[in-house]
Every structure is written in C-alpha cells, then in structure tokens.
Amino acid sequence: MNIHSPHIGLFIPCYVDQFYPKVGVATLELLENLGCRVSYPMDQTCCGQPMANAGYERDTIGTSERFIDIFGEYDYVVAPSGSCVLHVKEHFPKIQGKEEAQHQLHHKIFELTEFLTDVLKIDKPTGKFPHRVGYHASCHGQRGLRLASSSEMNISPFNKAKMLLENLEGLEWVELSRKDECCGFGGTFAVTEEALSLRMGKDRLEDHLAHEVEILTGGDMSCIMHLQGIASREGRKIQFMHLAEILNQAMK
C-alpha cells in the first residue's frame, strides 16, 4: 500500500454491515489487494434510502448531512451497493451550507464495479473461478448508475460486471432470457407489495435456474437477499455471492 495513493472511504450499507459482513470484508480485501489505501469510518450509518424511497426524503437531512461530513476527507467513497450509491448521488436532499462538499461527494462516490473499471481501470483481472455464473443486474446499478447498457436502449452494449468476470479462468458467464428485469425487491416494496414482489423474485430466480446457473451474483445484496430468501424457502440448489466475493476469491 502506498501512503500517497488516494484515500478511499469504504461505505458499507447498513444491511450489509448487519447481515453480510463477509461482503464488506471481501470488498475491503479486494481493494487492499489491488493496492488501494482504504479506511472504514467507524461512525457511518444508513444512507437514508429506505426513508427517502418511502416518501420521506425531507426527514433524511440529518443522516445525509452526517454522511457528507464523515466521508468529506476521503478522495473516493466506494460501496458494494449500486442502490445506496445512487441514493447518495440522486436523492440526498440539498444540505444548506454544504453545497460544495455535497457536489464533491456526488463525483467521488462509486459503486465497487464502476470503481474497479472506471477509476482503477481494471479490464481483465487475472484469477480463477471455475463456475457457471448468472448476473443479477440491480436496477439502481443498471439504469441508475449505468453499470450496463439497458436492454430498452439502442446503444452499444456494455456491462462493467461482465467485463470484470468473463475473463476469470473457468468462469462461464450465463446469458439470461430477461437480462435486466427487476427482481421485485424495491426496498419497502418488498413488504408493501408482498405478493408482487414475491412473484417477480420467483420469475427472476426461475430464469437463472432454467439456465443452470450455479452461482447467482450481483452488485447489490438487497436484491440478492430477496432472491436468496426465496431460493432458500423453496429449497433451490443455487448459491449466492456478491461480485466482490467472487473477485476477491478469484484474484487472491
């Protein structure tokens, strides 16, 4: 690690912190192994997305202000979640007196995949991961952060996650029938529209199962938590890993 290399503030979303610490560890180790200087600010909390998406953005001024303060000192902020990063970028309420810091945050915060491809400029990581992998494109990463071209648009196809994964030795990238359909998690939607959420999740899972996916991966544990919850309830034989876990394991 180079003390002069840019300092990365690691943002671990609250549910990852609580339910998927191994994803946080994998993200940290991966970045460290790539030579990054990474720190995890201990006093970080939730970014406020659940409240804002429920219609209470105005009540997230406190959490947003706190977030801006905590991560102000870092050169980059990186999180293993497209959804939370999108929230910070698009749905933080305007904080009076912190306009400059907020503006800077908007441009220095990255979801892990895009940080690897766009900032660290990694295009062909070397490593081994001999498995059939299906990728769940979380909508906030996909259409919010544009981590991949959306199937609706007539633009040159690209997929940053695929770029990182497909060259790993032994990895079989699985093309799905509906490559970027929503899984139905949607935050509070998962409980307020329970029947629909479940139906959508089952359909998404079915697509992966029909293509004999061995490991379902993605950049957002929230979607994966939902899909894993269904798979586990139905006793489906399919494994779930965050993209950071695959890369960290393969590149070690």
Next chain:
Amino acid sequence: MSSRKKILNAIRGISREEKPLPSLPDYGVSGNLEEAFSQSILGNKGEILTTLELEAWIKEQRFEKVIALAAGFEQYSNFETPSDPHELDDLNLAILEGQFGVAENGAIWLDDSQLKHRVLPFITEHLVLILEKKNLYPTLHQAYQKIGNEFSGFGLFVAGPSKTADIEQSLVIGAHGAKSLRVVLI
C-alpha cells in the same frame, strides 16, 4: 369568462423556461429503397405485385364491383363511383394511385386528389395501390418534406391491410377495413 380564456390565461400564468424548437435532421435508410420498401410492405402483411400478376389476379377473382381510379388501370373499373359513399359497402376492389411511398415502413401517401370518397381505401374489400418506383423516399422525414405545406383536406399514409391483434395478441387481417393490400410498383 369563457373556457377558452380560462385555459389560455391559466397557461399564461405559469412561468416556464423557454425551450428551443430543435431543427430536424434528415435521417435516411441504408440499402436499396425498392428492396427496403417491399420488405416493409410484406412485414405489414401486404403484397407486392407486378402489373402482370395484378392482371392475372383480377382475372381469376372475377370481382363484381371494382373501382379503378389509377391512371392506366381504368379498364378494370366496372362500377360507377356512387355519390353516396354508403353505397360502396359491397365494393370488392379499389385500385388507386399512391403519390409516393416510404421505404422504412411501407407507408403510401394519398390525399383527396386520389380519393373520390375518403372512405374508399377503407371500405373496399381489397385495395390495390399503384406506385411509381421513382416516388420512393427513405424515411418519413423525407416524406413530410415532400408533402411540405401542400393543402389537402384529408391525407393518409396507408401501410398495410386493416388488422387487429386484440384477441390474445393473435394477428388477424381484415378487422374493419380492407382485407388485403397489394402494391404494384411501376
């Protein structure tokens, strides 16, 4: 206050940023226009015929009521266009001239000057449109440039036969209007 005034005043009272009207680029299509046009017509469930094929088809069908208004095809008419369009109800075939066609989608432009009655291309059981090959344009952009500000009380782009998919998305040709469209490129 009249509703007209109320609506216009309401709009005037809304402060809005001026947004400029963009100029329209001139997009074309790649490849041969006639080929592209024919593919479009087929895709719209129409057919492309030669003059000879048309002649053979008409001979074989022995239609009772045919109105042919296209120049050079008048000989097929066997029915005087009635003054009341309702009397066209049992018309078997109308042969009309199209002003020009659009390669990207098969749309063919007709206006009042081709139509003795506006209902003609709809009410007829079968429709044949005669189109000169030289009158093909790549896209609707060129088509509207061609139409320009020419005045016609009614103008129509027809691109295929009457169709519907309202029952389980199953395509059915001949919903209310013409059950077939045949285009003769000359």
Next chain:
Amino acid sequence: MSHPQAASEFLKDQAKAKWHDETLWFVRDKRDRISKSIPEWEDLRNLASEIKDNVLSNLENYLVEFEKNALKNGIHIHWAKDAEEHNQIVLGILQKQKCTAIVKSKSILTEECHLNPYLEKNGIEVVDTDLGERIVQFLNQPPSHIVLPAIHLKKGEISELFHEKLATEKGNEDPAYLTNAARLHLREKFLGAKVAITGVNFGVAETGEFVVCTNEGNADMGVHLADVHIACMGIEKLIPRRADLGVFLRLLARSATGQPVTNYNSHFRSPSPGKEIHIVLLDNGRTAQLAREKFRNSLKCIRCGACMNTCPIYRRSGGYSYGSTVPGPIGSILSPGLDMKKHSTLPFASTLCGSCTDVCPVKINIHEQLYEWRQEITKTHGELGKSLSMKLASALFKSPLAYKISGNVMRSALKNLPKSLIYHPINSWGKGRNLPETPSESFKAWYQKNRS
C-alpha cells in the same frame, strides 16, 4: 381497493397472470428489436422530447395558432375546461344533429371524461369500434391497457361473450372467426352512424390539422361515412410543425407494438364538402399539471403504452389494479395530479426500476416522478404512524451508538426468535422468503478487531 390488494387478487390466477406477463413481454421484446433496427433511435427520442418541451413552454401560443388555422380550414373549435363541459359540448353537437347513435374509435380522453355513460344517460347509443374496446364495452369494463384494451381477457372468455352478444358458434375461439363476427356487426354500425367520434394522436399548430392512427381502420370507417366528425383532444397533443410528425410517427407504433408504423395514419385538415369536423380541446387538469414543475413533462406522453408493456409490476398486476383511466407507470404519475387521495398508492406500486424511463419515446423521467410523487403524497396523506416511525428510524441512524445497539439487538433477536414468529403470516417478508442467516458479528465489529 389499493394497488397491493388488487395485485394480490390478479396474481391468484397464476396461469393467467403468467400469460399476461409473457404476452406483454413479447410486445416489449418486439419493440426492443425494431427500435434497434433504427440507428438514430436514441436521437429520435431526444428530438421528440425536445419538441414536446418546446410545445409545453409555448403551449398558449401553439393553441392559438392551431385554433386559427383549424378555423380557417372550416373546422369548429370548442374549449372545455373539464370533463363535464367536454361531455356537454359533445352532447350539444349530437342534439343539434338529432343524432341518437354514434360510433367512436379509441380515445383514452373520452374514457377519462366518462363520456360513454354520460351520453347513454342522455339517450345516445355509443358503439366503441376498436375491436378490443368493443369487447370490453360488451362487458361494461374500461380498457385495461391504453393500446391493447382487452389484453386481460383470454379468447375463451371473448368467445363466450360473442356467443352471447353476436350469436357466434358456441366454443369457437378462433380469433379470425371472432374478429370477422365483430367486423360484420360493426359494419352495420358504421353504415348507420351520423356522427363519429375519434381521439387525436397529434394536432399540428402550423396547419390546424390533426392525425389519427389506427391499425383496424375503424376511425376512418366511422368518420368518412358520418356527416359529423367530433375529435376529442387534450390540449397537450399539439406539435408545432407538420414535419415533426416524421419524428413522432417513427416512434409511436414502434414503441407501442413493435411495428414500423400503424397501417392507417389519417391527416384531417378540413371537412369533406357538406360535412362537419368539430374539435373539442380539453384541459381537465392538464394546466394544473403544467404548473407542477416536477411533473410537467408527464404531459409529453404520446400514449404509446410502452411503459406498461415494460413494467414488471403492470405485467403482473394487470391494468385494473391501478384503478385509474391510464394505468401503469405513466398513469401513476398522471393520476395523482387529478385526485391525489384516490390514487395515493399508485406511486408506490413500483420498485423504481427505471425501465419505463428508458423505454419512453419522449423521454419522460417516469420513475423519478414516481419518487417525487411519493414525497408529495406523504406530506398530505402519510399515515402519522408511518411518518413517526420513519422519523424514529432516521433519528436512530443519525446516532451511531443507537444504530450499533439496534443492529446487535436485531441480529440477536433474529437468532433467538422462534421461526413461527419470524414467519408469522403478518410478517410479509417471511411469507414466501427466508431471512438471511445472521452472522456472528457485524462488519463493523470485524473491522474493529482486524484493522484498527
């Protein structure tokens, strides 16, 4: 019924719900393929969006220009501030013509105004002539989709309905057979109607003409046989120039059904000799929406229905689950502007996945407006408890200590709670999904041990 309740009902018939999803996905897929055959597709979307932006920023001028030109062409222009006035105007024209039966082609605007029941109450027989609309009219239902009105019905149901209404053979479910029966039935209606009503796809300010697009030819069959044509048009339907039609017609049908253009695109500029054309220009909440800056560009909508076909919620909950004239994503940003209380659950009937925004031919930021409507709705219709608990959560997350404690409590609670409690039916997460296994420590705790 709220959206979640209606969606649960719809999903009970699993086979039909699956069919509905797959059928609409098929339409979207067709749209995807054809849009990718046009290299300038994304440019066209930008152009359409910019043209509509320009229209909305100059709407008053374009309306006056449109009116002036239409009057010059011998078209009668009427202005209606709301649905009631709209319906009165239409009835007035019919009464003047002593007309008691009309044919009407597809017009979502007349659905919005509930024109049919109004006219029927006043002794007018209204026949919807679009096949899908005729089907739902027989059933006394509104359309469940703005482009595919009967998409919620299976051919078996339509076969039974036609057997009853049109005396078709019992059990004959062949779409071609059923369509032909409707053709014969509606041909009589076309031949008998003195007045025909249509909607309007586009009004052109510089010429005073308007364009109506159909595949069936039903609009034209109606209006050209009738003496009087009434075109019902929202004030936002204007475009400045005739040449702009090139942009919009290239986008409309491709977005709607994946076909390159509708088979009939009729441009009405002046009536045939001896006949009349009337245009009713309707506000009905449109100026109010124009005044809402965040929601203004919802008025760009050209009613292609692509956002419905792409919406994973719409496909799995059906049009009726929305309880609004325009269902689906676009309806969910238009309807709260008309009646926020009635439609308060609609902006929440979304995962904010953004597919609607990417598919929209006029680039309406639909999912962002859904988010914005949520912020508005909770101000006036948020349940107090929800509001408080959210405030509490916000306060909780603001304090790192409280967050840590709550996290620990949460994790140990999950570990120690009996399964029956976690998966109690009222716990809607646990109904069909397991919770994640709870790790022994949080990331924060791990970091503290291993890095600091």
